[in-house]
Amino acid sequence: MVGTMSLPALAQQQPAPPAAPASATFDAIKARGTLSCGVNTGLAGFAQPDSQGRWQGFDVEYCRALAVALFNDASKVRYVPTTAQNRFTALQSGEIDVLPRNTTATLSRDTSLGLDFPAVNFYDGQGFMVKASLGVKSAKELDGATVCVQPGTTTEQNLTDWARANNVKFTPVIIERLEELVSAYVAGRCDAYTTDVSGLAATRSAQPKPEDHVILPEVISKEPLALGVRHGDQRWADLVRWTHNLLLAAEEFGITTANVDKAVADDQRPEVQRIVGKTGGLGAMLGVDNLWAVRVIKATGNYGEIFERHLKPLGIQRGPNAQWTNGGLQYSFPFR
16 A cells, blocks of 8 residues: 555656756756755854854755755755855856845846746845834934945845935945944944845844844835746756745645655645655656655755744744735645
8 A cells, every 4th residue: 555655665656757858057966966055154044054064044945955856865965155246156157056045036137147036935125224222213214324235235226226215315334244244233333234124133133132123114125035046957947946836835735844754645635646756757857756845845844844943033924925825925836
């Protein structure tokens, strides 16, 4: 009976993956035996080495998930810390294979930089943070303020556009490295710090007294944070896209790290059977094992589990990143 069959035995029942079309990135990663993943230099909740030097965070889980899909081994990742300035060059040059690094998908990046964004893994927006002692309740009270901002980001342009539209004058304090930028804000070199609200929450949580810092209510932009790959390498883009869809679909269907084996054995819903590799041969279509999804869920959990583990402790709520069934924007493509 399938219900008592081991994963390897179940895999033997599936057709062998077809020969994958030529794909420079996919084939290079397989030949190399390691995924090169571009991450933040250090942002709590998203990508940061722990006290043992092991990378942890929401974006890091995507690196691990892709490594499991390719190699059935979450450790086969080389993490490459990238700044706002050098992240695109690192991807364009081939230094990294994928960029899950708090990066907004925009028209110019999608076209002139030669990049593709197969999946939006976090819907965000730009905000402002100030010290509570400043007494500011609204971003519109920042007229004449100094504002810390990173160069090479959508944040810089958004700040300028918003200030002009609201007749607010400000003096930018532009610092490339995130650690130095946060230090400048904490030291009082600027009155406010602006970036994605998730980044503000991460920075606030890392302070000795988080309550001394206030995230203002205004959200001045849309920031769809997406996983980036090089343009024109569709086989690799497909796997990145469907790994994200898998994490969403697993949450939607209630498949977790704890119960994925039960889903393989007992869940008769047609789409779940296709996801866990019992029917459909969908993994083979991506050039990976038909049981890739089961192994990924075992290694990382579903999207909700990843969110709860890394972002909820920072006070970040699901908001637009809730499932579509709960009024959010996160929505898996169908597995069929």
